[in-house]
């Protein structure tokens with residue numbers, strides 16, 4: 001056993017959809033209890049990685065170990081130890097917010113599903129709307145319900161695929177707070193995001209997925225060190241993560 | 255290696271509760287599945303009945319078995335639709351990333367289809383009773399009728415599950431509804447087959463609905479049941495198993 005426990009370790013992961021290669025050899029590790037952010041442009045394959053790690057999709061090759069279980073060989077064990085909030089809110093619109101929560105608590109075979117539901121609904125500011133059908137919720141409320149549903153139970157690892165896309169600034173900060181709380185209670189958070197500042201705000205370590213591979217991983221400080229030191233010309237400017245990202249992927253020049 | 259405990263029946267119970275809520279909260283489903291066949295029954299008995307000669311005094315007696323099958327056929331499209339929305343909304347992905355019995359979600363929909371059909375069939379039979387339908391048959395015959403109707407429902411439900419799980423658009427999901435709707439219409443449900451043109455008659459007599467209708471009619475009126483019913487039942491079972499395997503394969507491939 002290594003000194004640092006890994007919640008996720010991925011080696012040589014590849015995946016193609018028909019002829020389209022999406023992942024061409026992905027390697028990374030996520031420390032247990034940390035917040036890990038996966039960055040990448042649209043279509044980079046972030047969701048594909050999340051689906052593989054949450055047993056929804058089979059990789060073409062490579063291994064992925066989640067909470068000590070091989071996703072290909074022990075999917076049931078993986079499912080028991082994770083929870084997933086997909087990119088698009090997966091709530092049952094015909095049920096009320098509270099019914100959605102209770103359904104998930106029952107499916108996780110927990111005692112007192114009603115109490116669990118009320119508690120989480122309150123935490124996510126959905127108490128007032130609890131008995132309304134989810135179809136009447138705004139996009140942000142739906143997203144919050146979606147995340148709340150994923151937090152039912154005792155998962156050691158939470159996947160959040162672009163959790164703040166479509167939220168207003170207030171909603172974003174709420175979700176950030178929840179993510180920090182999760183990490184404080186020892187839960188590992190795997191986050192994908194388009195927002196570089198989000199990764200900068202939250203993540204203990206960051207990986208950038210580009211053209212099917214992880215092109216860099218590290219802490220924010222390590223990534224910043226990769227960037228040429230700030231130059232004294234007219235004004236001194238620390239590189240933001242955005243600068244680093246753009247410099248590394250070479251998609252755009254300033 | 256330790257194994258993960260599965261809870262097939264409790265999980266399926268949750269799924270059943272969920273989709274029964276869906277059924278009871280979508281009024282259009284209830285109307286189409288229950289009111290439409292009742293309206294057809296009224297139309298045929300009171301408007302067209304006088305012109306149709308079936309060899310029975312009470313046309314409603316002749317008509318009821320076919321009406322029951324039409325109600326079941328009408329509900330099949332909704333099974334596709336409900337499964338399709340679950341796929342589209344990512345509900346199945348959520349379920350599949352959780353430690354629940356994998357097929358519980360599908361069986362929940364199938365049981366819902368059985369329960370909701372049972373309820374609408376009871377309502378239709380009550381209306382038929384008001385319209386003068388009377389059956390001398392005993393409990394055993396009615397149990398046999400219930401069994402046949404349940405098997406027919408299972409067959410259509412599993413068939414309807416296939417496009418529901420694999421369709422790319424809502425229209426695609428509903429496509430199976432049309433041929434299924436037509437099956438009871440081109441059978442002996444409304445008129446005896448011997449008045450039909452040869453080609454239509456050949457089809458009507460060799461599709462499963464006709465022997466099923468004939469058998470239910472015979473059971474309702476204590477008449478001898480022909481042996482075609484066993485052939486029809488064998489077909490139903492075979493198609494159900496085939497559709498079940500196919501639907502499961504599509505479902506598992508979805509991830």
Ligand SMILES: Nc1ncnc2c1ncn2[C@@H]1O[C@H](COP(=O)(O)OP(=O)(O)OP(=O)(O)O)[C@@H](O)[C@H]1O
Pocket residue numbers: 017018020022040041042043044045046047048049087194
């Ligand atoms: N089921 C599928 N069939 C075919 N191609 C797919 C499928 N799912 C994803 N792709 C393709 O794979 C690539 C990666 O998709 P993926 O959803 O993983 O990207 P992403 O990084 O999550 O993007 P986004 O930021 O837009 O969510 C895209 O080019 C996409 O078109």
Ligand SMILES: [Mg+2]
Pocket residue numbers: 046047048087161
């Ligand atoms: Mg994505």
